[in-house]
Amino acid sequence: MTAKRTDLLSVTRALLTLWFWVTVLCLPAAFILLATGHEQSVSFGDTAALTADQRLLAARVHWASLLVVTALIIPVVLQMRAIVDSARSADPFVPENGLRLRRIGWLILAGNAVMFVASFAQPPNLHDQSGSYPGLFTVLLIFVLARIFETGTRMRTEIQDTI
């Protein structure tokens, strides 16, 4: 059972490390696409009815928001990896993990806010806020988990200080 848990944590850590490097490599790509205003790369919604300027604006907003969100993913992955590392060392109920989860919550909320604002900056027929609601539920869940972790840590400390 413990070996299986360790395997799961090791696999999760490896995936997070892979995710980290993929995200790091995506950053310059998103920056180049933003700088060049690569409008053909945007294939969402009905872009046929747009003027060249609107398509360029849509592409810029799309790549700018993606750049910010990609930049926000990096600290999220690092915080997640730190939580996995503490679980691998068999002591996840430490005060830092509550803080880490809270940070992840705020970062995901910031990412959602960026996507939400970006969707309003798009031309009217490209508005799409459908992705915001699951994101908000995720954020709420993470904040609740952070609170549970903090309570667990407090209980753990009390048990440790019981003689």
Add this chain to the structure above:
Amino acid sequence: MPVTVKLDDLLHERHMTLTDLAAKVDITLANLSILKTGKAKAIRFSTLEAICRELQCQPGDLLRYE
């Protein structure tokens, strides 16, 4: 903290050291030291029972509400 542990006084009265008690009650010296210095947050009944047995005292002799 209003509840204080009088382990130091009891040991002094019985001319016993914390190390002697630790060996008799099978509790680590570090944990007994935490108890003695009032840093413990709670005490198990089994710990209380073992200390009272070895020091021939009542729980009330060990703990005091101030």
